Amino acid sequence: MVKKVRSHITQNEPLLFERSSPGKKGYQLPDLDVPTVSAEEALGADNTRAEIEDFPEVSEVDVIRHFTRLSTWNYAIDLGCYPLGSCTMKYNPRVNELVARTEGLAWAHPYQPESLAQGAMEVMAALEAALAEITGMDAVTLQPAAGAHGEYTGLLLTRALLESRGNPRKKILAPDSAHGTNPATATMAGYAVENIKSNDRGVISPETLAAAVNEDVAALMVTNPNTLGVFEEEIRKIADIMHSKGCMVYMDGANMNALVGIARPGDFGVDVMHLNLHKTFSTPHGGGGPGAGAVAVRSHLEPFLPGPRLKRVGEAWSWNYDLPQSIGRVRAFYGNFGVLVRALAYIMAHGGPGLRLATMDAVLNANYVRKLLEPYYEIAYKAPSMHECVFSDDRQAAKGVRTGDIAKRMIDYGFHPYTVSFPLIVHGALMIEPTETEGKAELDQMAEALIAIADEVEKDPQMVLKAPHTTRTGRVDEVGAARKPVLRWKRS
Numbered sequence: 001m002v003k004k005v006r007s008h009i010t011q012n013e014p015l016l017f018e019r020s021s022p023g024k025k026g027y028q029l030p031d032l033d034v035p036t037v038s039a040e041e042a043l044g045a046d047n048t049r050a051e052i053e054d055f056p057e058v059s060e061v062d063v064i065r066h067f068t069r070l071s072t073w074n075y076a077i078d079l080g081c082y083p084l085g086s087c088t089m090k091y092n093p094r095v096n097e098l099v100a101r102t103e104g105l106a107w108a109h110p111y112q113p114e115s116l117a118q119g120a121m122e123v124m125a126a127l128e129a130a131l132a133e134i135t136g137m138d139a140v141t142l143q144p145a146a147g148a149h150g151e152y153t154g155l156l157l158t159r160a161l162l163e164s165r166g167n168p169r170k171k172i173l174a175p176d177s178a179h180g181t182n183p184a185t186a187t188m189a190g191y192a193v194e195n196i197k198s199n200d201r202g203v204i205s206p207e208t209l210a211a212a213v214n215e216d217v218a219a220l221m222v223t224n225p226n227t228l229g230v231f232e233e234e235i236r237k238i239a240d241i242m243h244s245k246g247c248m249v250y251m252d253g254a255n256m257n258a259l260v261g262i263a264r265p266g267d268f269g270v271d272v273m274h275l276n277l278h279k280t281f282s283t284p285h286g287g288g289g290p291g292a293g294a295v296a297v298r299s300h301l302e303p304f305l306p307g308p309r310l311k312r313v314g315e316a317w318s319w320n321y322d323l324p325q326s327i328g329r330v331r332a333f334y335g336n337f338g339v340l341v342r343a344l345a346y347i348m349a350h351g352g353p354g355l356r357l358a359t360m361d362a363v364l365n366a367n368y369v370r371k372l373l374e375p376y377y378e379i380a381y382k383a384p385s386m387h388e389c390v391f392s393d394d395r396q397a398a399k400g401v402r403t404g405d406i407a408k409r410m411i412d413y414g415f416h417p418y419t420v421s422f423p424l425i426v427h428g429a430l431m432i433e434p435t436e437t438e439g440k441a442e443l444d445q446m447a448e449a450l451i452a453i454a455d456e457v458e459k460d461p462q463m464v465l466k467a468p469h470t471t472r473t474g475r476v477d478e479v480g481a482a483r484k485p486v487l488r489w490k491r492s
Ligand SMILES: *Cc1c(COP(=O)(O)O)cnc(C)c1O
Pocket: 086, 087, 146, 147, 148, 149, 179, 181, 223, 227, 252, 254, 255, 276, 291, 293
């Protein structure tokens, strides 16, 4: 049997628990010069426990090296491109971080009196105004903590408005290309969901929609551009159909990276929408947050926005709690403030023309990648791409290779995979969103990798089916990890 060897800069980093050695400590304190009081005496027996079972005992340097090594296992936007579709994994400019670390903002406390929080309140007011201008809407709340939370807030606003008109209604319509959060949100807000089938161009057709709308429908949830990266070109007509029946149009604005500075949802009939500040406005994301899902509304929904709301009193900002129709708070304090600061820094560093240019580059990049890959992979829909392009694995599937296999092989080529198997209406989807971040050289390299993989599929499919070959861990049991997660370490 070959003995498993651990190299010095270990490739198989053990758990911190496995490094533990009884009595090891990360600190050293001088002898007490006051009488000793046990924790139990000081805090009471109910509030103390004798020992934490299996608590790792390690030195400071053990801890630092453990986590520093783990951090080098990560793929990151600072290492290379991150083409996950529908995620807008753009580079996070360092100026955002510099601004977010400004002492008065970084150390602000949510319980600080208004008179000492004027700067922080000004940041929020300026961001609300900028987002209202970008979306063409009338008012913005910054409270929701993520996109899905913004959707939920938006539907609560819709429900509150319709209730005030006498009937909250029963149903939400959502196209089959919708992000999974849309139907989930609608259900959480107490609505039934009805699916609208996209047509062969990958968009909603007004006729299909008209047939589904009646007085039971509260709203349509539409992503524009949708998750196929296609602009809903009939959106104006779609909004008119909804409004003629007294329904709201909710826009999932997670794909605003294709519209900022070019088109405004407020101008094409949207009543309420969310923005993913952690996508479009460049604050770091992945790994679960923190994010910000700002919600923008037209004036008829404004009275229902979560409170408190910013109010200008003379020369100063104040919090207004006197909001009789408000749905109440949706988040503690004022939202994820650090994310808001980064978003405003990004917007101001770009300025209007800079934001518009970023959008144009994002769309150009997606179409450039599409053109490079179209000879090798099957494009899902012929309609022009906006910020992302979606292929299917049809040609590769003939050789037994699926989108998940191609994604694993990309890792060997040094790239983070694209989004696998989403949107669901494309069988075996490969969804690529390069964002404006990437230059031509990086995109050429990524396309070369995907073209090389397409060639391998023809000549040596096993190479792809067994990938990745170069990582510390090969294919893991993803289903097992999701269904039976092991979250607690047990001494074996
Ligand atoms: C990312 C995304 C969401 C959800 O946003 P979270 O911030 O992850 O909750 C919703 N819809 C679309 C289209 C998205 O891309």
